[in-house]
Amino acid sequence: MEIWIFNHYAIGPKSGGGTRHYDLAKYLVKQGHKVKIFASSFNHQTRKEEHLYNEEQFKKEIHDGVEFIWIKTYEYEGNDYKRVLNMLTYFKNAHNISKKIYGQPDLVIGSLVHPLAAVLGYIVAKRKNSLFYFEERDLWPQSLIDLGKLTKNNPVIYALYAVEKFLFKKADRIIVLFENAKGYVESKGINSDKIIYLPNGIDPKRLSDKNEELPIELTNYFEQNKNKTIVIYTGTHGLANNLDEILNASKITSDQFSFLLIGDGPNKSKLIDRVSDEDIKNVYLADSVNKSLIPTILSRADIGLLPLKESPVFKWGISPNKLFDYMSNKLPVILLCDIDDSPLQKADSGYVIRENYSENLAKTLNNMNVNELKSLGEKGYQFVMENHNWEINSSKLIKYIEEDLNK
Structure with missing residues (x-):
């Protein structure tokens, strides 16, 4: 047909x-x-x-x-x-x-x-x-x-x-x-x-492509932060994406963590200005990349971030591509939104923060048991392979x- x-x-x-x-x-x-x-x-x-x-x-x-x-x-x-x-x-x-x-x-x-x-x-x-x-x-x-x-x-x-x-x-x-x-x-x-x-x-075939050459800025970033736990966000930098909360959290998070935000959008210049003006040293804002590079990038990260600006619309559910990208690459995910019954919760493959986003994100990271990250990532992977x-x-x-x- x-x-x-x-x-x-x-x-x-x-x-x-x-x-x-x-x-x-x-x-x-x-x-x-x-x-x-x-x-x-x-x-x-x-x-x-x-x-x-x-x-x-x-x-x-x-x-x-x-x-x-x-x-x-x-x-x-x-x-x-x-x-x-x-x-x-x-x-x-x-x-x-x-x-x-x-x-x-x-x-x-x-x-x-x-x-x-x-x-x-x-x-x-x-x-x-x-x-x-x-x-x-x-x-x-x-x-x-x-x-x-x-x-x-x-x-x-x-x-x-x-x-x-x-x-x-x-x-x-x-x-x-x-x-x-x-x-x-x-x-x-x-x-x-x-x-x-x-x-x-997710496209299962894309998961095998994890050896593509990255832009020099990302290659340098991963080399400079190879001994840190990398917390990543990929996607649009807009008002609805609530990325200011990530910057707020980064300022009270242990130096063991580095935040990598990849993408573009109407709020990006504002976020860049904040990082510079407030001298936030553990946040790096990278340019948008081709979708084909995402598996390679995520294979070098440790935790995926999904911040969402609070809205009644989420009572109907969520289905963001970035969530399934994270889960299919075996990353545990931290979701910032007061929401129930999301794919993340069904898979039991991460954490949901419902209020005081920046403070509780920092607390979650600072108190995280790094050894459980692999188990959470595996559960997310199995869930998306079967359902998404x-x-x-x-x-x-x-x-x-x-x-x-x-x-």
């Missing part, structure tokens, strides 16, 4: 960020299916153009049998009107380019990182007379309310709820990433049989598709 995925922010193997659809698609291709991913050529994490440097409006690339169609979109730096233009140009350009792309999809997936990509998926599915799956990733607009970005009485919220209702109704299936999110969708009057739980996960493995979960998705095609 042929599957088209519309995900504005999807990335390939040579970029930093989440590789959900690339990893899924690789295993779908391995099972004999064709997959096309329509994504922006402008990287949302790095705020840089990565694929289209001339006047061309789109370009095709194939990685591991997965066909990416990179779409030209408006460039931006912050969360202002230019980012809205970026979304609008993705919708417009991807819509036009999809008409030029050869193929007859059996299924179109519209992924909601923002609503326009999901709506576009529906439009293309209708035009192609294909199945349509709506991937409800971040529970828009509810997450915008819970994170305090918009009030429930804002006209934008009413409009987004209307779009969500439309997509719920029109979709043949609704994909959710958090197990408890099934309850959210059901609360909107949707039958549970229509919902697919397909969380983020794209090789297994891609087959689950195929069963749903085949069932719907045979109706």
Whole structure:
């Protein structure tokens, strides 16, 4: 069968960020299916153009049998009107380019990182007379309310709820990433049989690639800190990632620990300024790296960090890629969030800090029994291999598709 995925922010193997659809698609291709991913050529994490440097409006690339169609979109730096233009140009350009792309999809997936990509998926599915799956990733607009970005009485919220209702109704299936999110969708009057739980996960083959050459800055860092316990964070440096708590904790943590923060985002410059102005010597902020380097980097670290800014949205669950990266590389994880029933807790492979984050993180590290880290890491590894493995979960998705095609 042929599957088209519309995900504005999807990335390939040579970029930093989440590789959900690339990893899924690789295993779908391995099972004999064709997959096309329509994504922006402008990287949302790095705020840089990565694929289209001339006047061309789109370009095709194939990685591991997965066909990416990179779409030209408006460039931006912050969360202002230019980012809205970026979304609008993705919708417009991807819509036009999809008409030029050869193929007859059996299924179109519209992924909601923002609503326009999901709506576009529906439009293309209708035009192609294909199945349509709506991937409800971040529970828009509810997450915008819970994170305090918009009030429930804002006209934008009413409009987004209307779009969500439309997509719920029109979709043949609704994909959710958090197990408890099934309850959210059901609360909107949707039958549970229509919902697919397909969380983020890991690519087992990537775990064997732990000998790639690292950037010189990281090579030097690991050499200089080879006798220390390295506590690592990889991912976006934004407000929701609560990294200031890590810097606060580092100032009252034993000198035996070194904190390595890798990534990019709107708060990065502020964090760099804090490290310099406050003379924080045991924190190193490194540039974002290609996803392919993550296993090599994590193999040299000892503990993974997952700080989250408190929000009611987490009652529906969490499914961050970095958590599964840590666990699949046998790192015990420290989660900073007042949350229950997370994958970390189900695996019993780390620690959950629910309050006074910086003080309790420092206390946890200072009192940690280093000998138990290996045992925690092993439990996390076994859990993700069984429950968050794209090789297994891609087959689950195929069963749903085949069932719907045979109706």
